[in-house]
Amino acid sequence: MPRLPGFVSQASRASLRAASTATSSIPHSASPSFADELDPKSILADKDLSTIARAIGCSADDLTAFPNPTVPAGGEPLITARQLTMPAAMRPPFLDWRVQMKPASLKSKKFRNTYLSPIGLDGAFREALEILGKDRDTKYVQVLKLQSKVDAIKAQFGVLETNEITDIKARSEAYLIEVKIEKLRILAELSNPEVIAQFERGRADMQFPVYRYLARKKWEQIPRAQLVDRLENMHVIPDTMPYIKPTVDLRVRFPGPTAYWFDPGRILSTAVTAQVPEFQINTFEDKTSRYTIVIVDPDTPDFANDSYKSTLHYILSDIEIHGNKPDVDTEASTVVVPYLPPHPEKNSGIHRYAVWLFEQPDGERLAIRQRGSKEIDNSKLLDRDEFDIRLFRSAYGLKAVGAHLWRNKYDSQTEAVREKFGLGQGTVWSRARIQHY
Amino acid sequence: MFFLRRSLATSATADALAIESDSGSPAKEFKIMSGVILSRPPIITPEQTAFSKAYYHYQSELYKRMSWTFPYWFYYPKGTLAENEYTRVQPKLNEKDPDVLFNRDRNSKQDVVFPPRSVQRETEESARIYAKIVPNPRTTIADEENNIRSLERKLDRTLYLIVKRDGESLEWSFPATTIESGENLESSSTRMLAQYGGEDMNIFLVSGTPALYYKDVYESDGKYEGAKIFYLKSRIFNGLFKPQKESGIVDYAWLTKEELSSYLDKQYWRKVAGALSKQ
Amino acid sequence: MSLHQLSSMFWRRSQTIISRTAFQSAAVSRIPQPLHNFEVSGVKFTHGSLEVTRGKRTKSGGSSPQKIRLVNMLSLIGRVRKAPYRLKLSYEDLLRHRTIHRAWQLVKRQERESRNTELMTQYQKIQVACDELEKASPELFAQAMDKPKSLRFPPEYRIPTETPPNVSWDSSWKKATLPQVK
């Protein structure tokens, strides 16, 4: 009969260690662990080591020997206590999965009681944890070494930030090392089951590079592909901007009781879209920068040219986004052009409303950047009726990093929206045969 | 290095192949020598780590769980005596259980119990063939005694032969000799092995191409400035290395790569280690 | 091809030999039934062969030993009624499985890298040795490079076993002495 592996909480682990070693130097995160929420009963307040060992079904020696990732089996400690204080912030703890019990994720009592883990899973898992723990420690030692290198370079120039280093060669060297550090910190935690569990339960703390990495990978797998596919199929590119390579996840929703982050290209009711949309910007990077959001409708009929023109609906600029806080604060940002609710004319077909996300240069406030001798006509830049998004982008020196899209057509609510916002009487278009030759 | 000059001086002959050194006058020469890295390949598979043992156990249990039901109706055809014997020894499962099919619970692995083989155990040969196999232990007496001269030690590792030859300062090294006239690397090393260790070794010279080069510079003045040694690689499969009387071999040892590091001179080890296999 | 995937490929091929419906109906039924007991409908044994007569039923299930043997043999190939249920793991166990898999990959990668480095160093040693030999003595170098066209390794190269043979080392090996030819 196989033994059924389960979880033990960090708190109980800490108490175990406190009981076993008087000088415990391993930091623990204050946040409740994955196991705590699953089964509060699993928290063992018992400090008597042998009692716990008996409950688990192993010897007390085994319990103290495992897992102590800072001390490899039969060797000197890889990380000293002094060093541990520094990388504590970047060390999400290894979950100690020791207590044997039925899996808490199975909600049905019947399944939980009849469930059997595969034979040999527990033993192999313990050995695997030991190996991965050792590997993680070596990676953190490398991180510390590299960090001290960067610190030495910074101290040499007497600065605190890498981008303040005046010497180009030294700065690029410091940047390269920092990239390496980021990579090592991701690799060190990528095999940690605790990390995966936290991430999949939506508890990711974006200050850790590994969570940012996982979030990016998850976004790249389907949502980004879907976005790009819709933008291409619905000809948002090149009808508005010529091309895109999205690096930032932009989410859009309209406030209300049933608000949801809709997927790009959805046809919405004009009543829903009459409200100012809410945004979320996931940069997957630990940096602070400013963004501009522009909403355009490229499907406004242009009879004079027998074509279509773009209408500007919204410009929100100077959106400050910190790496781990994705929500857009509209009040803290600048509304350059207030939101115009979509109100398609009858018989003018389905209108696309393209949301473009631009990164402002060098994290500065939105300002016109004069380049070359050609003068920019400021009056036409923000013209609602004849808006040129490409001109706007180049005038302000912006960089397109994300996009989104929704669609509207004339529906039963459109007249109400017109009335509510005072948009005047609509026109009804109809087709007419024209002699071409 | 000092030791090689001393140890190899005995076999140096007047008509040895020699070349001039690059250092110019006074014209001194480097002796060209051939050597052999004689090794015994592993006889048993490498020792497994605790993790790989646990991993293979887990994987094989999963494999059994996912394996198909044993088709007993093919191996024990219906109506035969064999079928009776087979069904008799099987654990009986509840056939009304919908999870059970062909006497196998489809939620777990199947443990097939095979009936004892109906073999006439009269002859001595059949008794020997069908006797239960008892595997030999992976460690031998030579391992327990740590007999470094035995070829039966460390069966899962490659063992390398090093020798210690007569001279004032005794140092361990791979066997080497001076190339005599009319010889090439291959023939001189074959000759040397027979000279040093006797004829009764089943040896295979992997190639006439040298696998390792070592340049030895003599410290004291002499006829030669030093020696250039080219080592060939060879394997031993049977027989023993028995030091011959006139060869001047004082001691010899069969060692693994990491053991060699403590026996060989540091500088020599640094140059030589790259040509050896860890396992 | 995975165990799960071992498909009904052979059934498609063997449709001309044995009608498929009989097996399908047997597979659907919940009552366990050994293969040699149920009827193979529409199969007639003529001239030592199984031939298809679709839509016909055999009267008393008179299956001959040859037919049973062939049907049993066919049952070895397909997964029908032999495959166990799908493996279903709890979320915790899936995470553990992932952890084990990552550790295994890590170990394998480290092994592979160290092995490749070792082989590369050995190759470089050979290169250096050949370069030096060419400089030291072109004649010896030419002889070392002059290999026989047909190379073979001796059969004594033995694949290692998990436990040693009864005689782990043949110490009494003697060099064969050729008989004197008069």
Added chain:
Amino acid sequence: MAFFKPSFGTDLRRQSTAFFQCRSLHSSAPQFKSPVSIVHPVHHRVRYKKSILHPKYQTLLTIPKWDPRSHLFKPQAVQPSRVKTHWETTLAPDLMLANYSHNELKLRGRKHQEWDGSSPYHVNRPLRSPAGNAMATPDILPRTFRTVPFVTSIWVNTFNHRAVTEHAERNIPSTVMIQQITGVKPAPAYSGVSIMQWRLRKERNVGAVVEIKGAKKDQFLATLVEVVMPRVKDFQGIANSSGDKFGNISFGLDPEGVRLFPEIEGNPDLWSGITGLNITFVTTAQTDPEARLLLSSLGVPFYGRERFHNVPNLDGTKQTRKKGVVYYENSQE
């Protein structure tokens, strides 16, 4: 713009872009469409598989193979492979040394040749066949630590003559036999030719074939070399003339040899009408002699006079060296 007429010519691409730029309100717009099919230009730099967007396939495509939830999941390594370990620890260094040749350069194989353009019919004509050979040959790379040969897979197939002369069902025992010996599910083999004298027609099911890879390949190889080959009566080995010139060696086992596989030998009375096997070792060796050296190191015996096909003999042939590559002219020319 209204009189824009597409024409066949070199600037089709420009025309198609022009078409996309002149969007019109009117239903008569299709008259501007290009008369040829146009691949839509892509305006993004993201690579993705279209199928992953289909909700039906998302779970199938996003779950990796090692995950037990995947339909492709199968426990791969159930025990360490003896043959693989042997190759890694002992054979690879020895083979590297034995095959070594100093300062070797890449040897360019015979390739298809360009026409000289002397005739107007040379335009768009398929390339000339290689000099002295109907088939192009691959380049031979220098023997380094990266090109040490190993056995990648083994193909085993059987031909059952009784399936031709009597009934297709005769294939069943030989198919099952191959499966039991190799542990891999066989695929049916069909005849490629019609031979009237044998009553063989094209595309008839005449046997079975498997490709063995990975751990099962090693297991099969070890069984063949250690259990079967030493006990086959009057077995000399594989003919030295065997090989396809590019490092793949084939040989045949007669029914008596097949009976020596433990899977068959254990229950001899269950198997009637055993057929022989054709076995092919697929190796990464670049020439046949190298492949034979590799197999001999694994314990496979060889006999007879050796054939040296595709082993270029550079003595006396005209050769040129350019940028680390040796170009040689065929001596047969």
